[in-house]
Amino acid sequence: MVAPDAAAASLAAYRAAAAQDPRFAPHALDALERGPALGEGGMGQVVVAKDRRLGREAALKVIQPDLVDPTVIRRFEREAEVMARLEHPAIPPLYEAGTDARGQRYLLMRKVAGEPLSLVLRRLRAPAGVRAARMPDVLDALARVAEAVAYAHGVGIIHRDLKPQNVMLGRWGEAMVLDWGLARRHDEDAPTQDPGLTREGETIGTPGYMPPEQARGNPVGPPADVFALGAILCEVLTGHLPVEGATAVNRLLATIDGRIARPRDLRRDTPPELDSLAAAALALDPAARPTAAAFAADLRAFLRGEPLAAHHYGRRERLVRSARRRAGALLLALAVTALVGGAAAVTLRARGAQAAAEEGARLAAEARDALQRAMDLLAEADVLVARGAPARDVLGRVDAALAEGRTRFVLWAAAGVCLRTEQADRARDLLVESVDRFPPGLRELGLLHRLASSGLAGADTTVWLERLLAARAAGVRDALTCYAVGVDAGVRGDWRAAERAAGEALELDPRLAWAWELRAGARLHLGDPDGAEADATRALELEPWLPSAWQNRATARLRLGRVEGAVADLDRVIGLAPTRPEAFTSRGNAYVHLNDPTRALQDYDRALNLAPGHPGAWKGRGVALARLERRDEALEAFTRAIEADPDDADAWRNRAVLRDRLGDPAGAREDLDRTLALRPDDAAALELRGVARAVAGDLAGAEADWTRALEIDRSRANCWSNRGHARLLRGDPRAALADCDRAVALAPDSPDARYNRAQARLALEDLPGARADLERFVEVAPTHPKAANARAQLERLRMSR
């Protein structure tokens, strides 16, 4: 722990040293105009800086002034030295390094417009892996990163902290490798020039991307960066890191233990060649990994459809590769195989037992081969998806694979390919076939349920849910059945049980996005929007195609007052499921919050096009129209909302306010009675009804309503002021004054409160007090209907003195 005075001394020493360091000579940083933050690393803050002399924008990285740990300062200097040595299109150039007048060190480098790969991966992650259409772009970017790393290795520099957060994808397709703060030279003879900084045994990096030798604290060389490239490739291909573990510590321990997966372990349909490349880069033995240059070359070969050095092509694979160049011939051959297989099955029954056994073995081998061929075809289909090929070509491979044999495994994998080509209906059909023909597959049932309940394919939500619950009743307790129990509880309105069951599911499988989503929904119902937002975010990190998770997060954000974030989420819902009226209604509500009733109205109208009786949309429409002063139409909308849902107290109350404004106090009064019958504790409605009763001359009734409203909510200044006025009229000026005092205390500039208190004070002959209130009243509300009266009273007070 650094004591404050030690820190101050250290800071002074650091400034003195900085002032003498020629590389960091004082520099007029006033030429730079600091803009918004670009991001914050472990040790520095990066902001946009505009160079007024040159009129260009740059990225300015500064050390936080309170970070005076000398290793931080030396790492910062090291970053400057390293970046100055690197000149490559995928490494941002360093413009300048310096020290400002306050002794704060800074680096000025090119500002990279774009977004980090981590964000791209999160956003584009389809059910698993990067959404197919963008795969070639991401692989191309990764090849550029590998080339930049190869270049750095060539000039003797290791990055040591490669990860998607440190890779920026630019608007023009460029990729940039950032954050060289942890880099070191590997060509220096040990011991290094900087014993404190690169002390033997130091390891730096991020668990999940760091190789075992780094995790153990052993010295690292260029292969450490290659391991990180392999880990990033694995994440790109499968959506998962090659190292398992919910926490950084557990990932670190798994790395030390050498528990490192290859992409195919995580996702069966990974293209075999890329699987081999990632596995080679992730080798436990640093010497067995390819160089960064070889890694880049193999990625490029894959993108061109050429053979990869890291992949060993078996005989059949070579045959398949050449056969696929003649795709028509292949399909014909497959059809022949299927026919022969059928004939063999028929003749089998006619033979003797010995012959049957031999035949059985031969058929089993054939089935195995057929499965292998089917999986090869599906892998190829996924490659086509990745390369952005037309859906027709992809589905041709899927059909060919299915023709090899419609086993449960093939059906599941084929459904996955269909989902990635956005053929949700086709995926559903394959899953239904699987569920019909094979013993209950929980993952198939779960996916069918999700497809139906998110409106992507099918409408038979309850069927699949019931089958999952049946499996649970039969004793299967896994994440999916726990999830099903939670969904069922939610359907019954028992949100506590739903939250609990979702939690159980997540304990069993924290990657089950649906369970995060379910718990988000439950927490919304339980009045925990913070928890709901966090859960929905987790769901979306895992499965960004879940429209309902976006919807839940939007609802949570609306409750938390983060309206703009909610609108962004709702845009996603609408993009994913444009037939959900709730999404349009919610976005309309958000626009009302943002005071944009015109756009809100458009959304409500779209919701009503989809669902003509949608009560929320009618109600929202009424609010938006009222804001636009289109009161007659607003009245109509509230009436429709009430017809659609007569139990909606808000709709009744809204109509009451409108009727009152339209000069229909009796109608307003009726609506308020209905509101209060539905929701007796609605303080706002009580206050309004009190006003209606007072206007109708029922002062005692009015006072009763206001008293009740104040019991519920003591902060209603108008209510205090109104009741004070009523009490004065009933001849109790002392009680009136007490109420008006409360009103003025809560809202010192409320004209009504001041006026009413002045009247009470006059009645109690507190003339100076009354005068002060009246003066304040005419000052804050010179055009108030009662202003003339107030002026007359003031005149009389002055005369009587």
Add this chain to the structure above:
Amino acid sequence: MPGRTLVTLAIDDLVRELERLPEEGFVEAARDVVHGRVLAPRSLEPYQFFSTRHYTRNLIFKNDLFELLALCWEPGQQSSVHNHRGQQCWMMMGLGRLENLNFRVHDRDEVARTCRLEPTSVIEITRDQAMSVDPDEPVHLIRNVEAWGERALSVHLYSRPFDTCEVYCPERGIYMDVQLSYWSTHGRPCAPGR
């Protein structure tokens, strides 16, 4: 370690030996004691309490100067990443073996209570190789490696006794104080919650 003879002794004898050490120079003397002794496993039986949920902390002896604990680990159990803040800490094995991971703390911000952790070394603690926590790098994690498949009991000597330690959460880059509690004291299980 070749060329070194280690004396086997019962845990009670270790306590007595430590109790005799003068307060001045305790740290140096205690280090010599710990590194020169092997514990008799039978003598530790009263302190063996294993839990399937978490490793357990079992108090053997405590005075103002030092505290002696037996920690019992099922295979696969691990501690959090933590710090003893100026405390001296030594470990010797009674049963099995453990792995110790050391970390260095970077960019520590006392106000925001954030930091970054970087692993620096992995050390195996065995019956004939006791360990002293490096006072320069006192942040560590201990685990009983699952693949080893055997239970472990380690005896920890702390000076001076603390009842809190600092636990790091590398996920969020934050650290916080955590209250420590015993699973048993002097061979008797504690009521839950203490």
